[in-house]
Amino acid sequence: GNSVTQMEGPVTLSEEAFLTINCTYTATGYPSLFWYVQYPGEGLQLLLKATKADDKGSNKGFEATYRKETTSFHLEKGSVQVSDSAVYFCALTFSGSARQLTFGSGTQLTVLP
């Protein structure tokens, strides 16, 4: 079956540090890939997406590139802020009528001032 593996957390960084959260996937075929973010007490917000190999998704300073050869979609940000503290989820889905998202386990990020 399909699966997503995320870097174990929690991750604690100082403000303005560089962030990488690793994500790899196992899937039959070529899925669309997503990063969602969850702030305390809230639902999931779409952060960025990529639908085919070599696509780069970007939003709010975050970036991730769809790497088919390594089946990866690592999340990066050059300079994190305290407001980036949240749980980050990597996810995949396939085109077609079924709209099921498969999620990784989530990575808790805490940014200290």
Place this chain on the structure above:
Amino acid sequence: KAGVTQTPRYLIKTRGQQVTLSCSPISGHRSVSWYQQTPGQGLQFLFEYFSETQRNKGNFPGRFSGRQFSNSRSEMNVSTLELGDSALYLCASAQDTSEERNIQYFGAGTRLSVL
């Protein structure tokens, strides 16, 4: 445009009871999916509805059911509640166009506690 609205935000029930959760999708969205989030199992897909029909179902027992109305609003029902059903239940809606069909937008969730 209003986002996905889930009601109620919090629920406390006792074992053996049943519960109904409600989800109003973004206007114009015809697909509604439900997910369960727990610390142990993470985010797991429950089912998806489109045009009042269940289109896909996850690996959950028959105690978990849902439905969708003609205005795309959806409800999910859990019967004979167990302690392990305590979770955050998230609803997500999506358009059904070729450009946006793979993007799901989530509500804030309903936190269910079973005592």
